Amino acid sequence: MNPHRVVIIGSGFGGLFAARRLKGAPVSVTVIARTSHHLFQPLLYQVATGILSEGEIAPPTRDILRHQRNASVLLGEVVDIDLEARTVTSRVIDHQVVREYDSLIVAAGAESSYFGHDEWVSAAPGLKSIDDALELRGRILGAFEMAEIEDDPEARAAWMTFVVVGAGATGVEMAGQIADLSHHTLRSNFRKIDPADARILLVDGLPRILTQFSPQLSAKAAKRLEEIGVELHLGVRVTGVDEHWIEFSGEDPTLGHRIETRTKVWAAGVTASPLGAILAQAGGFELAKGGRVPVTSNCSLPGHPEVFVIGDMMALDDLPGVAEVALQSGRHAAVEITRRVSEGETAPKPFHYHDLGTLASISRSYAVAELGPIKVTGLLAWVLWLFVHLAFLTGFKNRVTTVFHWAVSFIGRGRAERTITMQQFLARRSLSARVPGPARPEQAAD
């Protein structure tokens, strides 16, 4: 008899931990993903700002799973899911294949959302992939190069102005790192400009930053950001983005209507993978907020107990779009499948999220942490942040180079990975806009 076939779409935290949880189970596991690597997304901003190399946070999925004999990994972008025939169709380059499943875990994550303005992507790339990170690295470090050769004061100021849209964890970390680059890393590197003159703006439509934390910690993080040279502008909405400027509406009189800037980073919002819309069409249901798929209490699709939708793609209990939710829901789906296959068990067990707390690094030696009722800020929180991330990385990757690169950048002035890929820098078009992907199905409004 053939083993029960589990297909997992996605190799992020959800897909990877689901696959690992199925080790030893009497099933065959196929992970289909559109990148050949797992991505340790919480550290992506460090690749974008020259601290880490891409290899340190994006090891090949098949290398992580090489000793799990019941798992295979296949490169491909999923373009269709047929819930009746129980098949998944994927494509890559000139190759298309249809695969059958007995159980399916959809863990394709989320992508940057431009709130209906997808045309902004070229001028303001998001930070969701390794390609995005190299794109932003080229743009940020390249902006200082351009400022150095530019004689016109206005044009130079536009190169020295960086606008980060969205004050969640990614936006805060990016703004903090650009400030650190300009004040520490690039010191003594230029002759005409002083990189410390860079203007770094962090804007958000909400009245406070890091809304996943308590107001008290938000305020402390905001204070720290301002101390290291980040301008905060809250309650402000972006109304237009161009290669040369960004426009706002809102109540902040210190900001003005338009800022001339050559470098924008989009960290304002995410929307679930377009596979959610494919599922909605196939299953005949409506998507929830953010393009998420409404699921039952055990993370399965209503009427399809063999299909699980997890992590950033599922709408369940208003859970946040963080790695820990993806990881735990991926494991839960794997356990549900194992129970059904091994024990013939069919009564679903609901998924309970165990909130292990939230951490965000603001600058060198300063982080904020909220672990239930316990709130920690400053150096202690930052040391906690270091250990948690190192421990996690160790699950996949050797951490020797990472420790070294962190030492270089946190203790010293340097950053080991400042290399600009010229194509990304010169082309001035976002990769996300350039790579041919599958046609996007129409999607429910956010």
Next chain:
Amino acid sequence: MNPHRVVIIGSGFGGLFAARRLKGAPVSVTVIARTSHHLFQPLLYQVATGILSEGEIAPPTRDILRHQRNASVLLGEVVDIDLEARTVTSRVIDHQVVREYDSLIVAAGAESSYFGHDEWVSAAPGLKSIDDALELRGRILGAFEMAEIEDDPEARAAWMTFVVVGAGATGVEMAGQIADLSHHTLRSNFRKIDPADARILLVDGLPRILTQFSPQLSAKAAKRLEEIGVELHLGVRVTGVDEHWIEFSGEDPTLGHRIETRTKVWAAGVTASPLGAILAQAGGFELAKGGRVPVTSNCSLPGHPEVFVIGDMMALDDLPGVAEVALQSGRHAAVEITRRVSEGETAPKPFHYHDLGTLASISRSYAVAELGPIKVTGLLAWVLWLFVHLAFLTGFKNRVTTVFHWAVSFIGRGRAERTITMQQFLARRSLSARVPGPARPEQAAD
């Protein structure tokens, strides 16, 4: 009085060592280069095959020169040199600038040559830049991914076939590394294919490999390559290149006329930077073989003692296109300029190249070395290779991560930098062909 203005075009070994040799001289130094990094080109193949990260071999030029107060670094592609007005025109994105010089060092290096078939670049990228290396990394590692999903035996075989054109140092190193990837690194990573089944061909028009070495060492290196699984085909000329195949003419009956292969690496030849042709037009002279610029014995342009052309761009005594020639001729040009400025000395001193020997790494624990009459092969030569390269890297870069990455890949099975940038992999078009550059002037035939 303003100091004597030295403009250096290029940040490779020639340009960088010229700039460093001018430290403390009563001159102002401006390095103009089209990348923001120096490139340690001898290790570029290790970035292309997942051993090193780009940051390890391409540190920012301005960071290397940050303590040299008389030096500034400017990003820009030089599009014109006016020998009469003594100006250099450079461009980047929307910015163009004209700079005056009192002395000029042209050190723009060489690029891949397709012998009149520039249309082959997309299907068979060369290995001259960081962008090229990431492109080839994506294609090589991606080919194994494609083979794993391909069910058709012929299509799969085409993905599992790698053709390296050109058996100089770069070609030999690339072929050796692809063999090592397939036999060691990728072991246990796949379920349907055995990566060790990959066919790796190294072809060259000449009758032996590594012609810069003695025939005896060439033969030993060839034997070693065959032992690690590389097929050698010599005396063979490439007559056609397509995304799906490569065609040959020649005397090797074991090769056939056409090989179906999805991955080609072009390491067959180089031609000097198109700036040579601009100089030839401006100076009214003919280019030498390989697009090189004929220079006087002190590396200056005939009739223009204030202009030096060095490294891979100069035609002098049939010197080879290696880092050591670029480095020494760059230093020589700097000394000539310093003498003239400091001592009013005008009689040129001829450049004498000190050949420190030649090294090539064939596989893990095997290299060949020729130091004058001394010939060394095997482990001893490989240890020598390790020390020479580490010592050299230390001049610019911290070597901690490099030692670690080498340990991982040479002692163990792993490679730390296998991350594929999806754009490079999916677009299937060479970056070199895509990045907008200046119009190329017509060039003398090789």
